[in-house]
Amino acid sequence: MTSEEFESETILGESAASTIPGRPMPARDPSQSRFDEGTQGDKDLSDRAARRRIQSLSTELEDITEVEYRKIQLERVVLVGVWAGGTTAEAEASMAELARLAETAGSTVLDSLIQRRDKPDGATYIGSGKVLELQEIVDSTGADTVICDGELSPSQLRNLEERLNIKVVDRTALILDIFAQHARSKEGKAQVELAQLNYMLPRLRGWGDALSRQRGGRVAAGAGIGSRGPGETKLEIDKRRIYKKIALLKDELAAMQVVRDTKRSQRQANSVSAVTITGYTNAGKSSLLNSITDAGVLVEDALFATLDPTTRKHRTSDGRVYTLTDTVGFxxxxxxxxxxxxxxxxxxxxxxxxxxxxxxxxxxxPEDQVSAVREVLESIDAGHVPELLIVNKIDSADEVSLARLRHLLPDAIFVSAWTGEGMDALRERIGAMLPNPAIEIDVLLPFAQGALAGRIHSEGTVLSQEHTEAGTRVQARVQPNLAGLLERYAAVALDR
Structure with missing residues (x-):
């Protein structure tokens, strides 16, 4: 059943992809709207692909005489991590995820380096000996950026850049850059900019006297009286501007929050149940939304492919209305x-x-991903929400892994959003777990109350309907607020 669009509301979200490299694509049914070429998701995907740089194409001139040129290519990076605990497999998995994040940001990974130590070095993150080894790797590979698998302090960032003489970024800056590339809505862009400013504020750096605005004593260049005394440094000016921008962004987001709260209160007043899709990045959340509701949102095999999730209205098998919201991946x-x-x-x-x-x-x-998601959910006070575990992409997973997951997660539903396998069982489970505050009514509506009859059909589940001389008799299940409006038309007394 094709659902109607309930509201297009951006909240933070990511989408996962249903396409997996090396897997044959099943035949597409032309009647399925989520695969139509004209969907918004296809347009977003093509627009995003058009903005990417192609590594195999070169604009470098072979015969350079007096022409000044710029070489355009993907950023070449080296990954660095500190193995402070856990198993070797966990350390390798963390570096593999960092490599995927770097590729999503638009770079080419040349090499990686892992340092085993109890905790990151306070000065250089990996220690002075590993810095020398990292310098040799950078020189031999020709890398122009080093990405560290952790959040660096301002001093660590400064020390590494001074010793390596190239740009150094940490995991936080990398993720913020990906979010900045993929945010499209006004609210999403404001949220990402706020996060970037909060990250940048303690990391502002100057270049000695070049940014100094301090003046005192005998002032040169004839400035003379009136120009003596402490001034304001360039860094202080930048910080003041950042503080003002942060305050402005918070005010804008607060205004947007009022609109969001209003929409949420309207749904709650109408007793419309809310369902959210959450999970690890690239787990297949947007594919699941498309499979359930034919939403046609962007689906791409990339981390944090979608940051502006969409809300759609859908119905359970017994006719109850609920909203389904795709949220950002963790x-x-x-x-x-x-x-x-x-x-x-x-x-x-x-x-x-x-x-x-x-x-x-x-x-x-996957159990590590589940733990990471639940950790974030606890931080936003969402640990109390009833949870339904859904194992996606079973069409491409091997049987041994699926058997292991069935043992670890006995209550989970196993589906494939790409092929549709298991989706009927998922819809039934969603209907069973949603609250059902509906009240059964038996009313006789005058023909002049066509608006109320329409609300019964659109908001409730009609059990039976009969047209009589006195009006239309309807037996249905409706929400409490609508049942209160229909009390005066109760038809129970007619049977006595």
Whole structure:
């Protein structure tokens, strides 16, 4: 059943992809609207692909005489991590995820380096000896950026850049950059900018006297009286501007929150149940939304492919209306700046009646992803929401992994959003877990009350309907607010 669009409401979200490299694509049914070429998701995907740089194409001139040129290519990066605990497999999985994040941001990974130590070095993150080894790797590979698998302090960032003489970024800055590339709505862009400013504020750096604005004593260049005394440094000016921008963004997001709260209160007043889709990044959440509601949202095999999730209206098998919202995907060590900036929209999860926790059935350690997601959910006070575990992508997962997941997660539903396998069982489970406050009514509506009859059909479940001389007799299940309006038309006395 094709659902109607209930509202297009951006909250933070990511989408996962249903396409997996190396897997043959099943035949598409032309009648299925979610695969139509004209959907908004296809347009978003093509627009995003058009903005990417192609590594195999070169604009470098072979014969350079007096022409000044710029070489355009993907950023070449080297990954660095500190193995402070856990198993070797966990350390390798963390570096593999960092590599995927780097590729999503638009770079080419040349090499990686892992340092085993009890805790990161306070000065250089990996220690002075590993810095020398990292310098040799950078020189031999020609890398122009080093990405560290952790959040660096301002001093660590400065020390590494001084010793390596190239750009150094940490995991937090990398994720913020991906969010900045993929945010499209006004609210999403404001949230990402707020997170970036909060991250940037303690990391502002100057270049000695070049940015100094201090003047005192005998002033040169004839400035003379009136120009003596302490001034304001360039860094202080930048900080003041950032503080003003942060205050402005918070005011804008607060205004947007009022609109969101109004929509939520309207749904609650109409007793419309809310279901949210959450899970690890690239687990297949947007594919699941498309499969259930034919939403036609962007689906791409990339981390954080969608940051502006969509809300759609759907019905259970017995006719109850509920909203289904695709939310942002989570990741290990999600930057706290993002969690704080997106807290207002993540509250949508905490206020929902049911949470669909999507798990990637092809992941090497899906239980670690489940733990990472639940850790973020606890931080936003969403741990109390009823949870339905959904293992997705079973069409491409091997039987041994699926058997292991069935043992670890006995209450989970196993589906494939790409092929549709298991989706009927999922819809039935959603209907069974949603609250059902509906009241059964038996009313005789005058023919002049066509508006009320229309509300019964649109908001409730009609059990029977009969047209009589006195009006239309309807037996149905409706929400309490509508049942209160229909009390005066009760038809029970007619049977006595």
């Amino acid at each position: 990741v290990r060590h999600l930057p706290h700046q993002l969690v704080e900036s997106f807290r207002s929209t993540l509250e949508e999860i905490a206020d929902s009646d049911l949470m669909l926790h999507v798990i990637d059935g092809t992941a090497e350690r």
